[in-house]
Amino acid sequence: MRDPRQSLAETLRQIDSLLGDGRGRDEVLDVQQLSIDCGVPQGVVEMLLKGRRPPAEDIIDRIIRRIAHLRETRRRPDGSRHSYDEIASSFGATRASLSNLVNGRRSPRGPAQPAPEARRRPARSGGPLASTQAGVERFFFGEPNGWLSAEPESALNAALQPVLAGLRTTAGSDCQDSRAMALRTAASLPDDEWELVERFINTLVRQVREERGRHG
Template sequence: MRDPHRVLAETLRRLDSLLAKDGRTRDEALDTMKLSEESGVPQDVIQALLEGEEAPAEDITERIVSRMVHLRETRLRADGRRHSYDEIASSFGASRASLSNLVNSRKKAPVEAVTGARPSRLGGPLASTQAGVERFFFGEPNGWLSAEPASALNEALQRVLKALPATAGEQDAEPRAVALRTAAALPDEKWKLLQGVIETLERQARDELGHDTNR
């Protein structure tokens, strides 16, 4: 998988370039509160990442649980109330108690208690819970709950990029750029497979162009 910080740096360079053409700076264009709501990353961590710093180390279970809480606080029901644990858990065949106990147990174990410890492995019940919660809020499992802060912020920034005016050349290149940004978080084997497909298509295109010029 590509380095999330390198991918984020590439996105920020493109963002700065487009903003410069629009006569604005990053500070003027970005709302860290909105980025935090969309990504599930705390505002102070977003600010640090925007300044090129590293996100603080965190246990992956702590990250997943904190983002579950974040989703309940920010993705509300049509009536403006939070979704209940029972409503969320029953959507993927779990019990209310199993979900609320997971959240409450992590609240009793502050982040400092896991600092310096090896991150938890994502598997078993936690993995199925993550998939179920993501399916409930997003329609399908998408890795949102466990995504590294740099990756989560990078994804949120794509909406900002799409809202900015682009030059004609950038518009022509946009489909490929979107595909590459989407592929950035793929596992190594899938990334290599995608690269192979792109290279094959490019060779075919060059061959076809060569045949056309020889006619």
């Protein structure tokens, strides 16, 4: 499996290369929306975009924090939050079990600082937490997809893919527009000027073939 940091760095390199016209990432990346989409705090998103490592986070704290994040950011059409009872009953759990899970590890100071080994704890270690994670993801996304437990780098990388796809589409459209303009320009040339262009192209093709032949 590819390292999440390398994958994120590659996505950011591709975004930078597609911008390539003096624009910066801040003109196309909405940090607040990325935070909502990936469940990574906005400050951590900013760190990751700068190539810095995120702070360590216990995997259970991450899952619980993102469950609360989903309730805040993926609301009903009327703007109200989905209830614990509504979410829990969708996968055969009780309201109390889900509510206690989310609220039981919270404190006024936020999540406790994890030990170094806590961050490496498997995301799906079995038991009630694994079934709860799968159930919550199915409720909000239609299927279990690992969103609640994904490393910050992987989560942000996934949220960046629509941005990357949009830039590629725009770049492709610009390229097609340029080709179409070039064809229209060539078609409008007088015969004598077109003959000059044609001879130039033929000469260029011949020179390239000769160059390849010398290095073949």
